[in-house]
């Protein structure tokens with residue numbers, strides 16, 4: 001049968017390649033007069049059937065600070081995921097390209113945008129599982145939006161999904177995720193603290209010269225990432241709050257959004 005979130009391949013026009021990721025190529029395209037980004041999903045990279053069920057839930061998630069999934073095209077292989085087009089690409093590259101020229105207002109605004117998108121996911125009881133600057137995208141109007149929410153659950157590559165393995169995002173992961181794969185909104189909050197650190201370091205990689213094993217040891221010893229030079233104390237305090245050992249001691253995204261908004265008014 002045909003799903004209601006199915007995109008008709010006749011209506012989808014594919015253009016140039018704009019990137020490649022975990023699941024395969026990303027192309028620009030258009031669909032019903034909208035500019036879109038199309039992820040071509042290689043079959044061996046994704047558990048399709050589970051994803052098709054989940055796509056329905058993901059399409060219901062709709063917020064100005066989330067990259068919208070418009071639909072999926074499952075008629076042919078590879079299946080395609082059709083997303084809102086984000087002219088300014090991924091946040092990590094955006095930060096690196098503008099290093100030295102981003103004002104305090106802009107850096108804070110980026111964190112505020114992400115916290116707003118995440119507060120919506122929190123309210124929707126949806127766990128992101130892989131929040132990081134590389135999984136946020138920047139619009140034509142320089143708004144930052146959260147992307148790739150929930151997608152790691154469909155990755156078939158073990159190297160990515162087991163915390164013991166090389167591609168697992170240990171440097172963004174809360175201790176309970178590293179130890180027992182216990183994902184929650186509070187583990188997303190930990191990752192958000194690392195994302196704020198990335199923003200205030202203009203796209204630098206966290207723990208640049210350290211292996212995953214070394215990072216785990218230093219977390220276990222109670223150590224944390226250092227205060228970025230550009231971060232005011234008030235912002236650094238929020239990061240440290242996100243990195244509390246116990247998930248319950250970390251703030252909610254609702255609260256983080258509120259706190260960041262009050263800093264941006266000040």
Ligand code: ADP
Pocket residue numbers: 018019020021022023024026037039067083084085086087089090134137147148
């Ligand atoms: P994956 O989730 O499969 O790992 P990514 O989301 O990292 O793939 O996409 C790879 C690259 O494609 C990104 O770094 C970005 O440059 C580009 N891209 C992905 N989604 C979009 C989008 N919605 N709009 C514009 N560019 C995008």
